[in-house]
Amino acid sequence: MRVAYTLEQCWHPTPGGTAVAALRIARELQARPDDVELLFVAGKHSAAPSLEYRPSGPVAMLPLARPWLYEAWTRLNWPKVESVTGGIDVAHATGLIPCASNMPLVVTVHDVAFLHDPEKFSRQGARIMTRSLDVIRRRADRVICSSQATIDDCIAAGIDAEMLRHVPLGVDSAVASDSAVDRVRRRYLLPDEYVLFVGTREPRKNLARLALAMSKRATRQTLVVVGADGWGDIGVVDHGDTLFLGFVPDDDLAPLYAAASVFAYPSEREGFGLPVAEAMAQGVAVVTSRGTSTEEVAGGAAVLVDPFDADDIAQGIDQAFDQRAELSAPGIERAGQLTWAAAAERTLAVYRELAA
Secondary structure, X not given: OEEEEEOHHHHOOOOHHHHHHHHHHHHHHHOOOXXXXXEEEEOOOOOOOOHXXXXXXXEEEOOXXXXXXXXXXXXXXXXXXXXXXXXXXXXXXXXXXXXXXXOOEEEEOOOOHHHHOHHHOOHHHHHXXXXXXXXXXHHOOEEEEOOXXXXXXXXXXXXXXXXXXXXXXXXXXXXXXXXXXXXXXHHHOOOOOXXXXXXXXXXXXXXXXHHHHHHHOOOOOEEEEEOOEOOOOOOOOOOOOEEEEEOOOHHHHHHHXXXXXXXXXXOOOOOOOHHHHHHHHOOOEEEEXXXXXHHHHHOOOOEEEXXXXXXXXXXXXXXXXXXXXXXXXXXXXXXXXXXXXXXXXHHHHHHHHHHO
């Protein structure tokens, strides 16, 4: 099968988890050349994306740059991806924006949080995502969702349940070495004990309540925040115990998880919650949100809290500190169930459905 595989999100100012997922699944699919040939597609760019988000192969570029590309795809169903890839069997838009094609179309929808909380997105972002959802209803042949929570949201948003396919994401589960942990402790001047958050800094990640929860605890530890700047004011009041590291290289991320005492991720809404799985893979006690996809990802191996209640978040962090030993092994076991190979196999099964 020849599959046009869009990777425009790799050039976004903050590529985020959607780019990570698309690239990791692509790498697994590329290891199966007898089954599928991936043909990477993006808009017009004068330079490659940053090293961490660089595709593992050549990228065919369409004649339009973003945002005009997204406008043309959703309004005109043009330019077709096959115009730069040659003949294909399936087109796969790996982000929410459906690409233009005359062939069977797969779209990956990680979340539809913009429908629930549009004020937590830029006006332009909410507009293009809302229009994309309408196009998906009309043009997509299959929709891939990384969590059951997103499947339920898609059904509520009017997408035919028969089109939806569940493809959980994977996690890189190699445990950081002691030497790597020592290296990041020295590099970032980390305290002996700290609570870690990893994710793009934007309103729905709930950093304001997390920082407030940290200030309410009887035992004060530093909150270490890792992640690139996103959109909007995150509203964090720094009580003097918050360390912002910004974006960190991939080689530093696993040891930063491993060195943490507790990982706290009380996001208001997620499509999957990859940082939860990444933290559990390092044996770290996790605190995350009840009633969201991150509860689904945690699989019973985390402390669950109400993301809208700072007191409950504070109590959850205290509980995780007390239960670090009990949470470590179940977390590692749960993370081991989430593999990129399995995600690629399920994605390939969707391609086969359409190619048939």
